[in-house]
Amino acid sequence: MQTVGFGQHDHSACVGGGMKAAEDACAAQGLRLTKGRRRVLEILLQEHRAMGAYDILGLLSDEGFASQPPVVYRALDFLVANGFAHKIQKLNAYIACAHPGDSHTPVFLICRGCETVAETAAPLKSTLGEVADKIGFKIETTIVEAEGMCPTCATAST
Numbered sequence: 217m218q219t220v221g222f223g224q225h226d227h228s229a230c231v232g233g234g235m236k237a238a239e240d241a242c243a244a245q246g247l248r249l250t251k252g253r254r255r256v257l258e259i260l261l262q263e264h265r266a267m268g269a270y271d272i273l274g275l276l277s278d279e280g281f282a283s284q285p286p287v288v289y290r291a292l293d294f295l296v297a298n299g300f301a302h303k304i305q306k307l308n309a310y311i312a313c314a315h316p317g318d319s320h321t322p323v324f325l326i327c328r329g330c331e332t333v334a335e336t337a338a339p340l341k342s343t344l345g346e347v348a349d350k351i352g353f354k355i356e357t358t359i360v361e362a363e364g365m366c367p368t369c370a371t372a373s374t
């Protein structure tokens with residue numbers, strides 16, 4: 217699985233691919249991708265940066281969406297529950313999933329310089345899984361968030 221977020225890449229593929237995956241999944245599962253949900257996902261896909269609910273709310277009201285906090289929270293809940301977005305606990309913010317459609321345990325690399333968030337899947341999961349197996353612990357969810365410097369910020373600071 218590719219680490220998406222840092223450095224040069226074809227970002228239009230991230231946006232287009234993310235929307236397409238959400239549309240396909242909604243069609244296949246009979247979920248409703250309402251105008252509001254679609255717009256919130258589009259906003260999250262614009263940048264590899266986590267956004268708080270109130271940032272999103274601000275953008276939506278600038279666009280003239282009749283948006284109340286509950287509307288945004290419900291849209292975010294929908295996107296997270298269906299795997300189109302993830303919540304970054306550390307930042308109390310949301311990010312579009314970089315690998316929609318794949319079942320995965322995301323690992324987030326958060327740059328403290330530019331606040332870019334890259335999503336990857338580290339082998340960590342299996343190591344943790346082995347440890348848990350040994351003691352008979354059944355893992356249901358794992359959240360891994362690492363904070364540090366992205367290549368661009370690390371270069372700039374030296």
Ligand SMILES: [Zn+2]
Binds near residue numbers: 221
């Ligand atoms: Zn991108």
Ligand SMILES: [Zn+2]
Binds near residue numbers: 312313314320
């Ligand atoms: Zn993901």
Ligand SMILES: [Zn+2]
Binds near residue numbers: 366
């Ligand atoms: Zn950075």
